[in-house]
Amino acid sequence: MRKINWENAPSTKTPLNASNLNLMQKNVEDAINGTVLYSNSSGASSGTLLDNANNYDYIEIFYFSSNSYHYAKNSVKTFKETLDNVERFTAVTQSSWPTSSGTWSSITTTIYTISGTSFAIYNTRNRTLTVNSSHTIADDNSVNNLIYKIIGYKLN
Numbered sequence: 001m002r003k004i005n006w007e008n009a010p011s012t013k014t015p016l017n018a019s020n021l022n023l024m025q026k027n028v029e030d031a032i033n034g035t036v037l038y039s040n041s042s043g044a045s046s047g048t049l050l051d052n053a054n055n056y057d058y059i060e061i062f063y064f065s066s067n068s069y070h071y072a073k074n075s076v077k078t079f080k081e082t083l084d085n086v087e088r089f090t091a092v093t094q095s096s097w098p099t100s101s102g103t104w105s106s107i108t109t110t111i112y113t114i115s116g117t118s119f120a121i122y123n124t125r126n127r128t129l130t131v132n133s134s135h136t137i138a139d140d141n142s143v144n145n146l147i148y149k150i151i152g153y154k155l156n
Contacts, residue, residue, distance in 0.1 A: 002023060030154075035056070036151055037050050038147065039150075043146025044147060045120065045145070045147070047118070049117045052116055053117070054115075055154075057079065058153050059078055059153070060075050060150070061078070061147055061149075062151075063148065064148060073148075
């Protein structure tokens, strides 16, 4: 965001003109819409951002999950954290749903990490629970979670 730093009259350094009004409008739109750092409709499990994520206060990660049981698009927002002197964004998502018979529930846990200009998905696990007399728990690591858009937001 580029500030105008308005000055009171009689100063003419910051005129009320189209250029300054357009800059104000762009700043407002950028604050609301954020900056697209990554966009790929096919999705990816890792990749490169258009700008350094550390230039932003928080990130919104848009992802989709696709497996034989379920397909969903969702997003998660995460704020910057510093661990081991490395600034990064980390988000953990969980989703669950029943099958058509209502006897199965599947919980997918995914860890998304963004640092600098790169992003990656780690530890995607799908756990299926059978709610019947057998109480079965089965792990399936074949879940296909992919990031299709990342937006960065600045608070000031």
